[in-house]
Amino acid sequence: MREYKILSADSLEQAEQVMNDMALAGWRTTSLTPYPAGFPVGVSYLFAVVLERER
Numbered sequence: 001m002r003e004y005k006i007l008s009a010d011s012l013e014q015a016e017q018v019m020n021d022m023a024l025a026g027w028r029t030t031s032l033t034p035y036p037a038g039f040p041v042g043v044s045y046l047f048a049v050v051l052e053r054e055r
Helices: 012-024
Strands: 002-009 028-037 044-054
Touching: 002 012, 012 028, 012 044
Parallel strands: none
Antiparallel strands: 002 044, 028 044
């Protein structure tokens, strides 16, 4: 069985750090998705990091 976790990051640099930290804890990144944040839409982005690991 697999376990999933979704984390957010404010920048690509922070997303990279999250992915590296979670990899050390046994998690594998399955996707990194940018999504608009703030107003007007499209001015800045947040990033969703989807992780998985075997239970």
